[in-house]
Amino acid sequence: KAGVTQTPRYLIKTRGQQVTLSCSPISGHRSVSWYQQTPGQGLQFLFEYFSETQRNKGNFPGRFSGRQFSNSRSEMNVSTLELGDSALYLCASSLGTGGSYNEQFFGPGTRLTVL
Amino acid sequence: AQSVAQPEDQVNVAEGNPLTVKCTYSVSGNPYLFWYVQYPNRGLQFLLKYITGDNLVKGSYGFEAEFNKSQTSFHLKKPSALVSDSALYFCAVRDMRSGNTGKLIFGQGTTLQVKP
Numbered sequence: 001k002a003g004v005t006q007t008p009r010y011l012i013k014t015r016g017q018q019v020t021l022s023c024s025p026i027s028g029h030r031s032v033s034w035y036q037q038t039p040g041q042g043l044q045f046l047f048e049y050f051s052e053t054q055r056n057k058g059n060f061p062g063r064f065s066g067r068q069f070s071n072s073r074s075e076m077n078v079s080t081l082e083l084g085d086s087a088l089y090l091c092a093s094s095l096g097t098g099g100s101y102n103e104q105f106f107g108p109g110t111r112l113t114v115l
Numbered sequence: 116a117q118s119v120a121q122p123e124d125q126v127n128v129a130e131g132n133p134l135t136v137k138c139t140y141s142v143s144g145n146p147y148l149f150w151y152v153q154y155p156n157r158g159l160q161f162l163l164k165y166i167t168g169d170n171l172v173k174g175s176y177g178f179e180a181e182f183n184k185s186q187t188s189f190h191l192k193k194p195s196a197l198v199s200d201s202a203l204y205f206c207a208v209r210d211m212r213s214g215n216t217g218k219l220i221f222g223q224g225t226t227l228q229v230k231p
Contacts, residue, residue, distance in 0.1 A: 004158070006158075031217050033217045033218065033219075035219075035221075042221060042222075042223045042224060043205065043219075043221040043224075045210075045218050045219065045220070048217050048218060050217075056217070056218050058218070090158055090159065092159075092217070094217055096217065102217070103149060103161045103164050104161070104217060104219065105161060106151070106158035106159040106160070106161075107158050108156075108157055108158045109157075109158050
């Protein structure tokens with residue numbers, strides 16, 4: 001079974017631009033979560049989608065948004081990029097049902113650099 | 116507040132020696148605990164989880180973790196370290212305040228360095 005895929009793997013943008021990152025979950029997984037990883041703040045939860053609905057959101061400004069499609073693929077968008085948005089953005093998928101104990105499987109991440 | 120702490124930024128062990136990477140947690144209710152490993156320029160790989168049952172959980176690549184409710188700890192262990200185990204290790208707990216969702220709270224990570 002194919003793992004979680006994320007595209008693109010690397011991205012360079014300038015301040016003020018916007019960016020869209022894509023995530024394809026493991027086949028059969030209906031939950032997709034996004035995390036931001038930085039050296040200073042570590043791993044921080046952005047949001048989670050299940051069956052096209054956002055069911056949880058972290059403490060990030062409204063510039064960060066996401067969505068999920070009917071095939072469970074997900075995208076996240078960051079508008080008006082700031083230097084501090086430079087990070088590794090990780091997507092994780094899980095079955096999403098059966099309780100909170102389902103482990104999440106992570107993709108390789110998208111490395112975003114904002115200049 | 117729900118939180119996870121990994122008190123050591125780095126752990127150094129010699130190949131063949133046992134290793135322990137420490138994790139303590141603070142949650143309300145029963146904890147759902149996870150360990151992940153991250154190799155350079157890679158995403159996180161799931162190692163093992165504790166939901167309920169035996170306090171000793173066995174996972175991938177020979178790793179195991181011991182759940183201790185009284186000490187609120189979930190330390191990762193391996194009887195004999197390999198150089199290839201060198202990586203960044205994360206402990207995580209499910210955020211049960213958010214109900215039946217997938218949100219994980221991660222520790223800051225511990226770099227494991229195994230020397231030949």
